C-alpha cells in the first residue's frame with residue numbers, strides 16, 4: 774500500500790517501545806527530503822525520556838498525543854542558512870517524510886505544530902535547552918498505534934483548475 778494514501782494522524786499509543794533501527798529509518802527518511810539550495814537546515818532531537826516527553830507538553834495547547842507516546846522527534850532548524858526564509862518549509866517536507874515512513878514501519882504519530890508561533894517555539898527550546906542558533910519547528914510524538922483510522926478521501930475535483 775502506498776503510505777501517502779494510508780497515513781493518518783495517530784494520537785494514542787501502546788506502551789511498546791520503538792526499536793532503535795525503526796527510529797533510524799525515520800531519520801533516514803527525514804534527511805532524504807529536499808530543501809532549498811540543499812541547505813538541510815534540520816537537527817533532530819529524539820526524545821524517549823518520559824519526563825522530558827511530558828515537559829514538551831508545554832510547547833502548545835494541542836500536545837495531548839504526548840501523553841501516551843513512548844517517543845517523539847523534535848525537528849529544529851539552524852539559523853546559519855543560505856536561504857533562512859525556506860527553513861520552515863524544508864522542515865515541513867522532512868516532517869511529511871517521517872510521517873510516511875512511520876506508516877511503512879508499522880508505527881503511527883502526528884505532527885504537533887510549534888513554529889511559526891514564537892512563544893511555543895521558545896517553550897520547546899527551553900525544555901530541550903537548545904543552543905541559541907537552533908529553533909524548534911515541530912514535535913512528532915510516535916509509537917505503536919493504539920488506534921486505527923482509515924484515511925479520509927479528500928480528493929475534490931472542484932479544487933482543480935486547469936489553465937489551457
Ligand SMILES: Cc1cc2nc3c(=O)[nH]c(=O)nc-3n(C[C@H](O)[C@H](O)[C@H](O)COP(=O)(O)O)c2cc1C
Nearest residue numbers: 780781782783784833835836838883884885886925
Ligand atoms: C501544520 C500542522 C500542525 C498540526 N498541529 C497539530 C497539533 O498541534 N496537535 C494535533 O493533535 N494534531 C496536529 N496536526 C494534525 C492535523 O490535525 C491532521 O493532520 C489533520 O486533522 C488531518 O488528519 P490526518 O492527519 O489524519 O489526515 C497538525 C497538522 C499539521 C499539518
